[in-house]
Amino acid sequence: MAGRIKLLGKPAILDGDGQGQSVRGHQAWALLARVILAPHPLDRRTLSAELFSDSVDPLGSLRWCLASLRKALNSSDCLIGDPVELRMPPGLELDVWLLERDTLAVEDMEPLLNGIDPQSGPEFSTWLLVERARIAAVIDGRIRSETMRALAIQNYGHAIRLAELAVRRDVYDESAHVLLVKGLALAGKPSAALKHVEATERLFRDELGTAPSPALRSAARLSVASPPRGISPEAHVKSLIRFGAGALIAGAVDAGIETLRRAVSEADKTGDKHLFAAATLKLGKGLVHSVRGFDDEGSVLLRQCTEIARSRGYEKIAADGFTELGYVEALAGRRPVADQYLHQALEFARDADDLAGIHSVMAFNLVDWGKVGSGLEHYSISLEHARTAGNRRSEIWSLGPGARGQLAAGNLDVAEAWLHDCLGLVDEVHWVAFRPWPVAVMGEIRLRRQEAPAGLRAALEEAYALSCQLRDPCWEAAAARSLALTFTADGDLASAAQWLDEAYKRCIRETDPYVGLQVEILANRVETNQRLGRMDLAVPLSREWIALAARAYMDDHVGRAAAFLAKGDSA
Numbered sequence: 133m134a135g136r137i138k139l140l141g142k143p144a145i146l147d148g149d150g151q152g153q154s155v156r157g158h159q160a161w162a163l164l165a166r167v168i169l170a171p172h173p174l175d176r177r178t179l180s181a182e183l184f185s186d187s188v189d190p191l192g193s194l195r196w197c198l199a200s201l202r203k204a205l206n207s208s209d210c211l212i213g214d215p216v217e218l219r220m221p222p223g224l225e226l227d228v229w230l231l232e233r234d235t236l237a238v239e240d241m242e243p244l245l246n247g248i249d250p251q252s253g254p255e256f257s258t259w260l261l262v263e264r265a266r267i268a269a270v271i272d273g274r275i276r277s278e279t280m281r282a283l284a285i286q287n288y289g290h291a292i293r294l295a296e297l298a299v300r301r302d303v304y305d306e307s308a309h310v311l312l313v314k315g316l317a318l319a320g321k322p323s324a325a326l327k328h329v330e331a332t333e334r335l336f337r338d339e340l341g342t343a344p345s346p347a348l349r350s351a352a353r354l355s356v357a358s359p360p361r362g363i364s365p366e367a368h369v370k371s372l373i374r375f376g377a378g379a380l381i382a383g384a385v386d387a388g389i390e391t392l393r394r395a396v397s398e399a400d401k402t403g404d405k406h407l408f409a410a411a412t413l414k415l416g417k418g419l420v421h422s423v424r425g426f427d428d429e430g431s432v433l434l435r436q437c438t439e440i441a442r443s444r445g446y447e448k449i450a451a452d453g454f455t456e457l458g459y460v461e462a463l464a465g466r467r468p469v470a471d472q473y474l475h476q477a478l479e480f481a482r483d484a485d486d487l488a489g490i491h492s493v494m495a496f497n498l499v500d501w502g503k504v505g506s507g508l509e510h511y512s513i514s515l516e517h518a519r520t521a522g523n524r525r526s527e528i529w530s531l532g533p534g535a536r537g538q539l540a541a542g543n544l545d546v547a548e549a550w551l552h553d554c555l556g557l558v559d560e561v562h563w564v565a566f567r568p569w570p571v572a573v574m575g576e577i578r579l580r581r582q583e584a585p586a587g588l589r590a591a592l593e594e595a596y597a598l599s600c601q602l603r604d605p606c607w608e609a610a611a612a613r614s615l616a617l618t619f620t621a622d623g624d625l626a627s628a629a630q631w632l633d634e635a636y637k638r639c640i641r642e643t644d645p646y647v648g649l650q651v652e653i654l655a656n657r658v659e660t661n662q663r664l665g666r667m668d669l670a671v672p673l674s675r676e677w678i679a680l681a682a683r684a685y686m687d688d689h690v691g692r693a694a695a696f697l698a699k700g701d702s703a
Contacts, residue, residue, distance in 0.1 A: 134223040135205075139165050140267070141242030145204045153204040159183055160197045162250035162260070168226060169263055173215035182256040231270045232468065238278060239297060241271040258678070258694045265682035272301065273466045279311050280435040288319035303335070306344050306643045310428040313351040325352040345425035345643050353393075369399045369407055373414050385422045392418050396433075405440055409449050412437040417456055424605060427460050427644035434460075442480075451480040455489050462497035465647035465684025470497045488517035488526040492533070499537040500648035502688050507537050524561045528554055532570045539577055548577050564598070568607035571595035575614040585618035592618065606646045609639035613653055616660075625664050632657045647684045654680065655689060658696060671697075 138144040143161045145153040155161060163183055167174065180190035187193040198211045205211075210219045220226070228244070230236035244264045250256070275298045282291035292315040298308035309332045316325035329349050336344050372395035379388030392415040399411040412433050419430030434453045441450035454477035461470035474497070477490045491514035498507035511534035518526035531554035538547035554570045557563075575592045579585060592615045599607035616631035636653045639645050654677040661670040678693035 134221040136225040136227070137164070137168070137205075137220075138227050139168070139244060140227050140240070141246045143245055143248060145201075147206070153206075155204050156200060157197075158248045158250040159193070159252075160200055161245055161248050162252060162256065163194070163197050164201055165228075165245055165263070166256065166259065167211065167216055167218060169228060173213075173217050175215045179216065181253060182259070183250065183252050185253045186251060228267070231267065232274070238271065238274050238294065241274070243268065254698060258697050261675070262678060262682040262690055262694070265679040266685075268301075269466070269683035269685070270468075272298070273461075273469045275301075276307070276311070276466070277469055279315070280432055281439075283311070283315060283318060283432050284435040284439040286318075288315055291315040292319060304340065306332075306336075306348060307428045309344070310348055310351045311432070313348060314429060314432055317352050322352065347423075347425045347429055347643065350426065351429050366402060366404060366407060369395055369402065369411060372398065373411055376418070377414055380418050380422045389415070389418055389423060405444055406446055406449075409437045409440040409444075409446055412440075413449050413453050413456075416453070420456060420460055424603070425642040425644055427463070431457060431460050438476075447480040447482055448486070451477050451482070451486045451490070453477075454480070455486070455493055458490075458497070459493045460644075462493060462500070463646050463648075464644065465500070465651075465680075465686070467497055467501045467685045484517040484521035485523055485526065488514050488521060488523060488530070490514075491517065492526065492530045495530070495537065496533050499533075499540060501685050504537060504540050508534070508541060511537055524557050525563065528557045528561070528563060528566060531557070532566065532573070535570065535577075536573050539573065539580070544577055544580055548574070551577070565602055565604070568595040568599040568602075568604070568611050572607070572610040572614040576617060579614075579617055579621050585621040588618055589615065605638050605641045606649060609635045609646075609649055609653060612638055613649070613656065616656065620656075620660065625660055629657070629660050629664060629666075632660060647680065648686070651677065651681050651684060651686055651689050655692065658693070662696070 135148050136146045138146065139161075143155075143165075145155060147153060155164075163179065166179065166182070176191060176194055180187075180194040183197075184190040184193040198216070202208055202211055205221065205224075207219075207221045210221065211217070212219065227236060227240075231241070244267045245260070250260075252260075275294055279291050279294040279298065282288070282294060292312065295308060295312035295315050298305065299312055302308060309328070313325045313328055313332075316322075316328060329352050332348060333343055336342060372391050376388045376391035376395055379385075379391060382388075392411065395411040396408070396415050399408040402408070416430045416433035416437060419426040419433065434457050438450055438453035438457065440446070441453060454473045458470045458473035458477060461467075461473060471494075474490055474494050477486075481487050481490055491510045495507040495510035495514060498504070498510060501507075511530055514530040515527060515534070518524075518530055531550045535547040535550040535554065538544075538550060551570045551574045555567070555574075558567050558570070571591055572595055575588045578588055592611055596608065596611035596615060599611050612631050612635035616628045616635060619625070619628035619631060632653060636650070636657060639650050639653055654673060658670050658674045658677055661667075661673065674693050674696050678690055678697065681687075681689035681693060
C-alpha cells in the first residue's frame with residue numbers, strides 16, 4: 133500500500149509503514165481537502181483566490197503548497213496541471229472516499245479537518261462549512277444505521293458503544309440519547325437506562341431551558357426483548373393488534389400504542405416469529421405516524437421486524453418495514469440511507485399496495501434531494517399502483533406531496549389538478565387529518581398564479597386552525613408558511629416575518645421534524661429579514677440554512693445560501 137491520507141479528525145499523510153509525513157501550515161491541508169473533495173478539477177486562479185487572497189503572490193503561494201504536498205506524498209506526478217489534477221499514487225487510501233463503506237469503521241470517523249482554521253476568503257469558508265456539514269451527516273447516518281442494526285440483531289454491547297459515540301458527537305441530539313437508552317433497556321440494564329434519562333433531562337433543562345420529549349423516558353421501558361415467560365394464545369395477540377391499529381385510526385393514540393405494546397410483548401412469549409414480526413411492525417408504524425417525537429423508538433422496532441422478516445422470508449412484512457424506515461430517514465433528510473432502505477423494500481414487494489407505498493416515499497425523498505424529474509416519475513408510478521390496488525389513502529399520499537413536486541418543477545396546472553383530486557378523495561374517505569397539507573400547497577400555487585393574497589387567507593387560516601387541533605407540527609408549519617407567503621405577496625414583510633418565525637417554531641417543536649420543510653422555512657426567513665434590512669438576523673440564519681441544507685443533501689438550497697453569504701460578505 134502506498135499509504136493513507138487522513139482528512140477526518142486531525143489531518144495526516146501516512147506512508148506505507150504508517151509513519152506521518154511533514155506538512156506545514158493550515159493552508160496546505162485546506163488546499164488538499166479542497167482538491168480531493170471537489171467534484172471536478174479546479175483551476176489555479178480559483179484555488180489561489182479562495183486560499184491565498186491575502187498573499188502578496190497568491191499563485192506563488194499555491195505553487196509552494198502544492199510542491200510541499202507532493203513531497204509529503206513522495207510523488208512528483210500528483211497535484212499537477214491547470215486545472216489541478218489529483219493523480220494520486222496507486223494504492224493510496226483516502227478516508228473521505230471510504231465514508232460510506234464498511235472498510236472504514238464509524239468509530240474512526242471525526243469532523244473534516246478537525247482543528248484546522250485556514251486564513252482564507254469567504255468562498256472557501258463557505259465551502260468548508262458545507263463540506264463539514266455534509267460529511268457530518270454521512271457519519272451520523274452511518275452511526276444511526278449501524279446502531280439500529282445492532283439493536284435489531286441483539287448485539288446490545290455494540291449498539292450501546294455506537295449510541296454513546298453519537299451522544300458524544302452531539303450531546304443535544306435527543307435521537308442519540310433515545311437510542312442509547314433503548315440499548316441499555318434491551319441489554320437488561322434498566323437502572324442505567326433510567327439514570328441516563330434523568331441525567332439527560334437535567335442537561336436539557338439546565339442548558340436548553342426545556343425538557344426532552346416523552347420519547348426519551350419511553351425508550352427506557354422494557355418491551356420487545358423481555359425474556360419469554362410462557363405461552364400466550366395466538367388469537368389473543370391478533371385481537372390486540374386489531375384493536376390497537378383500530379384505536380390509532382380512530383384517534384385514540386395512547387390506547388392504541390399501549391395495546392400494541394402489549395401485543396408485541398405477548399407475541400414474543402408465543403415464540404411465533406411471524407406473529408412477533410407483524411406485531412412489531414404495527415407498533416413501529418404506530419410510533420412513527422401517530423406519536424410525534426417517537427420516530428427513533430419506532431425505527432428500532434421497524435429495524436428489528438425487518439431483520440426477522442428478511443431472514444425468514446416474510447416478504448410483506450419486510451417490504452412494509454423497509455418502506456417505513458425509508459420514510460423516517462427521508463423525513464429527517466438522511467437521503468442515501470432512505471434510498472437504501474427503499475431499494476431493499478422493492479426486493480420484497482409483491483403487490484400493487486406495496487409498490488404504491490414504496491414509490492411514493494422514493495418520490496418524496498428524491499424531490500427534496502433536488503432530483504425532481506426522477507421524483508415525479510416515481511409519483512406517477514405510485515399513483516398507477518395505488519389506483520390498481522384501489523387504495524384511496526395511498527392515492528391521497530401520492531397526490532398531496534406529489535403536487536409539491538409538480539410545483540417545484542413549475543408544473544402549476546398539473547399541481548393544481550392533483551390537489552383538486554387529492555382534496556376530493558380526502559372528503560370521500562373522511563381523512564380530515566390530511567386536509568391541511570393540500571390546502572397549504574394550494575395556497576402557494578395560487579400565489580404563483582398571482583391571485584389576490586387576501587382572498588387565500590381564509591382557507592389557510594382554517595387549515596392552520598385544524599392543524600393546531602390535530603397538534604401536527606408539520607401541518608402547522610406548512611399552513612403558517614403559506615400564510616406568511618400571502619403577506620410577502622402583499623408587501624407586508626413584518627407580518628410575513630412573524631408568521632415565518634411561528635412556522636419555524638412549530639416545525640421544530642418535536643425532535644423528528646420534516647427537514648425539507650424546515651429548510652424551506654429557513655430560506656424564507658433569511659430572504660424576508662434581508663428585505664427588511666435585518667442583516668443581524670439574516671446572516672446567522674443563513675449559516676443555519678446552509679448547514680442544514682448541506683446535511684439534508686439539498687444542493688439547490690446550499691447554492692442559494694452560499695450566494696447570499698457571498699453577497700453579504702462583499703457588501
